[in-house]
Amino acid sequence: MTSEELYHRLKFLVSTTPALNHSRPTVEMQIWFGQVRAALSETGDLLNVSKFNSAVDAMGLPEGLLRNKARTDIMQCLYNAVGLLGQQVPASTSGAFLPVGNPHDALVAIRTVLATASCSVRLIDPYANGEILETFATQAAEDIVIEILTDEFTVKAGFAPAVVAWKKQFTTTRPLDARLAPKRTLHDRAIIVDSASAWTIGQSFSDLATRSPTSVLRADTDTAVLKINAYEDIWQKAAAL
Incomplete structure (x- = not known):
């Protein structure tokens, strides 16, 4: 190991x-x-x-x-x-603890995770709103495929307009695929990088470190495989937005 x-x-x-x-x-x-x-x-x-x-x-x-x-x-x-x-592992692989009232640290933590991507990132949040695109997805490098998976029942009203605006502005430089999972099939917030590594996010992206302490943690290898496969199954059943 x-x-x-x-x-x-x-x-x-x-x-x-x-x-x-x-x-x-x-x-x-x-x-x-x-x-x-x-x-x-x-x-x-x-x-x-x-x-x-x-x-x-x-x-x-x-x-x-x-x-x-x-x-x-x-x-x-x-x-x-x-x-x-x-102290022996790179900071980009260890995750971060985010005290309450530190939204900038939350942004840096997410940026650090997205920076490890070479082809795609999948952001998973059943309560996604426009901020997941406006604040966090923009931290990924150009040409990285952005995938957003949210819940058709709990998604916020501002999400769909943000998707439309994103696709108009970033036609080819920042490809986006947003999907709505069947009602109540999503329970966690997570990031999947290159379909190879998984990160657990303690709160919805819009609430990161604003109301209570939280963390961004990389899943161990066995857990990552389970998460990636589970979310891929939900992704395939989700409706395109």
Whole structure:
């Protein structure tokens, strides 16, 4: 596993942390502990792995201070590994955390993702409005095919006019294909780059970092394949706008 793959694997494990407050370790917890242990072992940080194993052992103790410390240590070991690997992967592959009130940082984060495209980007947002084109799609380089997938039921009124205006202005330099997915078939916001990498967007593009903190995170390889295939299936069934 490359450093980049391991980095995204660890971030995925952080995002799928089960509830650790059960009186005894559950099957879900045990499976997750095993997955984290395997990933931490890949980092080569033996001290961190040892600390994690000790914390997992302590999860079998009665509820109390030692058990509380074990929960903290488990997550800290995971965060330590994410932080270490985050310094080893290119910034363009790691994603970004966006505090509330930082819309410019959101724009930069999306621009960084779109800059990795060599042929196409697919922006997915069930609540798309004109801003997804006016603010974000314009960050892609010329000649990159822009694909927008939104929901026929929840799309905003300003989206269709923005599509018409875009096609009139950028006839050949910025090709655009916008489609409406069947009602309620879209649940996430995402970016697919070159049909090869997938990014999860924590909020609708129009709301990025304006109301609450959010993140732009690259999916690990296995998750990316699932996302790309799922959205391609929806794309093929969607109606052209």
